[in-house]
Amino acid sequence: MSWTSSSTGEELVRAFQDRVRGRTFLITGPSANGIGEATAIALASSPAPPSVIILAGRSQSKTSSVIETIKEINPTISVIFVHLDLSSRTSIETAATTILEDVKVNKIDVLINNAGIMACPYTPLDWSGIGETILESQFVVNYVGVFLFTNLILQKVRKAAPGARIINVSSSGHRFSGIRWDDIGFKVRGISLTACVIYD
Numbered sequence: 001m002s003w004t005s006s007s008t009g010e011e012l013v014r015a016f017q018d019r020v021r022g023r024t025f026l027i028t029g030p031s032a033n034g035i036g037e038a039t040a041i042a043l044a045s046s047p048a049p050p051s052v053i054i055l056a057g058r059s060q061s062k063t064s065s066v067i068e069t070i071k072e073i074n075p076t077i078s079v080i081f082v083h084l085d086l087s088s089r090t091s092i093e094t095a096a097t098t099i100l101e102d103v104k105v106n107k108i109d110v111l112i113n114n115a116g117i118m119a120c121p122y123t124p125l126d127w128s129g130i131g132e133t134i135l136e137s138q139f140v141v142n143y144v145g146v147f148l149f150t151n152l153i154l155q156k157v158r159k160a161a162p163g164a165r166i167i168n169v170s171s172s173g174h175r176f177s178g179i180r181w182d183d184i185g186f187k188v189r190g191i192s193l194t195a196c197v198i199y200d
Contacts, residue, residue, distance in 0.1 A: 001015055008042070009038055009041075009043075009044055010033045010042050010054050012042070013042050013043060013045065013046035014046065014047060017047055017048035018048070019047055019048045019163070020050055021044060021046075021048035021049070021050070022048075022051045023051065023052075023109035023110060023160075024050065024051060024052040024053075024105060024107060024108050024109050024110075025040075025050050025052070025053050025054065025108075025109065025110045025111075025112065026054040026056060026099070026108050026110070026111045026112065026153075027039055027040055027053065027054070027055055027056070027112045027114055027115050028056045028057065028084060028086070028115035028146075028149070029056075029057055029059055029114040029115025029116060030055035030056070030057050030063050030066055030112050030114075031058075031059065031061025031062040031063055031066070032062060032063070032065045032066055033048070034036060034059070034114075035114055035169060036055070036066075036082070036112075036114045037044065037066045037069075038059075039112060039114065040053055040055060040070060040071065041066070041073070042064055043070060043073050044069075044070040044073040044077055045073055045074075049074050049076065049077055050077060050109075051077065051078060052077070052078045052079075052080065052097065052104070052105065052179035053070060053077055053078070053079050053080070053110070054079075054080045054081075054082060054105065055067065055079065055080070055082070056081075056082040056083075056084035056095060056099075056115075057081070057084060057106050057115065058081075058083070058084065058085045060081050060083065063081055065187045066136035067079050068083065072191070079103065080102070080104070080105070082095050082098050082099060083095060083169055084115070084149070086115055086140070086141045086142075086145030086146060086149065087140050087141050087145060088123065088145075089127060089145075089148070089174065092145055092148050092149045092152065093152065094136045095149065096149060096153050096170070097155065099153050100153060100155070100156060105156065105165075106156075106159065107156055107157075107159035107160040107165065108137055108153065108157045108159075108160060108164070109160040109164055109165065110164070110165045110166075111150065111153070111157055111165070111167070112169065113146045113149075113166070113167065113168045113169060114169040115148070116141060116142045117137065117138055117139070117141045117142065117168070117172075118138065118142075118173065120137065120138065122136065122137075123136070123152045124136060124137070125137050125178055127140060127144065129149060146168065147167065150166060
């Protein structure tokens, strides 16, 4: 089968059932009406469903409808919500610890780093100890936080080797700007999406 930009998630999970069946998926940014929700629903709709879907996001209330929909589609899937705010080192470290210590999650087969922000006001964040002290919020949420979170939970992804996968969702926004390494706390847009592409 050939895949195009019009291909749907449901088509993919039907075609690759063996890569979904019984596996554990972690999706960041699972709020209703977004890519994360669509991904989770497509996985839950698979004829060979995953055993666990972990939804890691900033707001459980914004994710509750997604959890309910997954359970309506297939009540056998274990759905776990983990609070994760990628702008906060403390939140990232707490979320990673929660996942690492959860006995129901012995491995993560597929990590889908979907969470991100865009077109928000310039917001400097204090990330002391990471190069420059002050970093711009989009760069933190879309790249630095993703990098830290992924590395903190990597041991559980490695437990699913050799079939484990890490998927970093980006956009065409990376074309707007390269990375200005000498001004990592920049005010110009585009850099965080370029970083996502480089990280891939």
